[in-house]
Amino acid sequence: MNTGFSLIEVLVSLAIVSLIALITLSGLTTSLDFNKRTLDRSDFVNSLVILDNYMKKDFQQTINRLSRDARGSYLNHSFFGLNPRQEGVFLAFTINSGDISPNFPKGGLRFIEYIIEEGTLKRVEYSYADRTFGTPYTSQSLLKNVEEVKLNFIKENSTLEEWPAMDWMENNGLPNIVEISLNINNFGLINRRYLLTGEAI
Numbered sequence: 543m544n545t546g547f548s549l550i551e552v553l554v555s556l557a558i559v560s561l562i563a564l565i566t567l568s569g570l571t572t573s574l575d576f577n578k579r580t581l582d583r584s585d586f587v588n589s590l591v592i593l594d595n596y597m598k599k600d601f602q603q604t605i606n607r608l609s610r611d612a613r614g615s616y617l618n619h620s621f622f623g624l625n626p627r628q629e630g631v632f633l634a635f636t637i638n639s640g641d642i643s644p645n646f647p648k649g650g651l652r653f654i655e656y657i658i659e660e661g662t663l664k665r666v667e668y669s670y671a672d673r674t675f676g677t678p679y680t681s682q683s684l685l686k687n688v689e690e691v692k693l694n695f696i697k698e699n700s701t702l703e704e705w706p707a708m709d710w711m712e713n714n715g716l717p718n719i720v721e722i723s724l725n726i727n728n729f730g731l732i733n734r735r736y737l738l739t740g741e742a743i
Contacts, residue, residue, distance in 0.1 A: 687727035
């Protein structure tokens with residue numbers, strides 16, 4: 543009696559095994575793609591929360607104070623904001639963080655800049671509000687894949703696309719509300735509003 547397998551049986555078995563392997567591999571690839579998209583979305587949401595917390599805190603601590611630039615000259619205004627056409631600084635202002643520590647012996651006054659650089663939104667914090675060319679600073683990348691930033695500044699009943707309202711006038715102070723719209727690649731439009739409560743110092 544011949545108990546071996548015929549060539550056809552072997553080929554059919556190989557075809558079935560190959561089909562099962564293909565289905566398994568396809569399912570694994572789909573699962574990995576889904577996990578990657580989930581992790582990407584989770585990373586994006588986490589970055590967005592961190593950015594939102596920084597902006598909320600910064601705007602609440604913003605003060606109406608003329609700071610000095612690296613050349614020692616007073617800035618004309620205490621708050622600057624514009625819609626960036628490509629890259630660069632789109633928000634700049636002074637905050638009073640209230641942080642007096644060995645790392646910052648001169649008090650809690652800091653100068654803050656928000657920057658767009660190669661599609662990444664960054665926050666720069668200078669250790670002192672009155673800067674010099676050697677003033678230490680920290681820079682953090684907060685959000686990637688930013689395609690567009692759009693700003694509006696609300697003061698009483700007026701809405702402006704840039705601040706100060708009139709650059710040639712004396713210090714315009716602070717807006718009441720800053721509206722920020724971020725167009726993020728693969729995620730769409732994010733809109734936020736922040737209330738400024740700072741006072742002159």
